[in-house]
Amino acid sequence: MLKNCDAFSSFSTNDINKTKEFYENILGMKIKDNSMGFLELDPEHCSVLIYPKENHEPAEFTVLNFYVPDLEKQVDLLTAKGVKFEIYDGEVRTNEKGIHRGGDTPGIAWFRDPAGNILSLIEQNN
Template identity: 55%
Template sequence: MLQTSKTFSSFSVKNIEEAKAFYELIGLKTKVGEMGILGLELEGNENIMLYPKDNHEPATFTVLNFPVNNIDEAVDDLIAKGIKFEQYDSEYLKTDEKGISRGEQGPKIAWFKDPSGNILSVLEG
């Protein structure tokens, strides 16, 4: 039964209008639906559902990944729109001045947060 179910992802945000403005800024189509639910309309996927939660606490992991053909172009475009990328400098994870991890293992990836603190990424692949 579940293997034929059309799945979708969802996560909470502090404020739907703030989330709507942010996700439109980064180039996504949005739609506010019943009960104040915000839908992100992504090409090739089912919609992502964002719902308001008064006591929202952002996850400590990436909730949404955006595969891109060229990470430098994607990061530069988002920086031009005012997006700030996370900086990491640990034994296992280092990012460059743009916020891109170019490690030998795994894809080139850069993380940023939405206004509610949810972690998003762009990754080359």
């Protein structure tokens, strides 16, 4: 029934201007302001909308993942721009930079946007 339809993902923010600044200037993404006051992230390559919500509560799970060819390099670049990576010391463990490596899974590092939404970088080796 839905197999040939277009789809997109969305999540909320409590401050659309801070969010736009973060995704555009810190992460370096192309942003489009649409007619409804939403942000479209890199509209030529992905279908993600971020919308303003007064009573925004950040999700307790990862809402957006980015594949990167060199995880360590990207973590260093974003850390230099002030991004703080999550440090986990439980079932999932990260190193001092916030990078998790283990088993058969690719390297991954989690961080938050200004609204507290959890994002990740996932190492993708070609």
